[in-house]
Amino acid sequence: MRPDEGAGKQIEIYRRMSGRQRLAIAFEMWEMALAMAKASEKALNPHLSEREIEERARKRMTHGAAGSHSLVD
Numbered sequence: 001m002r003p004d005e006g007a008g009k010q011i012e013i014y015r016r017m018s019g020r021q022r023l024a025i026a027f028e029m030w031e032m033a034l035a036m037a038k039a040s041e042k043a044l045n046p047h048l049s050e051r052e053i054e055e056r057a058r059k060r061m062t063h064g065a066a067g068s069h070s071l072v073d
Helices: 005-016 019-044 050-061
Strands: none
Touching: 019 050
């Protein structure tokens, strides 16, 4: 199967899903990407606190739009 064929099949699958199912997948993908960004920040900056790592990762994920209103306490 060529990549464009695979992408077309994936689109078909998503179209058959409910909006709720697609949204759940989007949230799962966001969480996986955030976990990867946090792991990267931790590897690059082992001296930072968990809060600072979280803030940096969220900032990367939002292209700087995360600001100081992080969800971390």
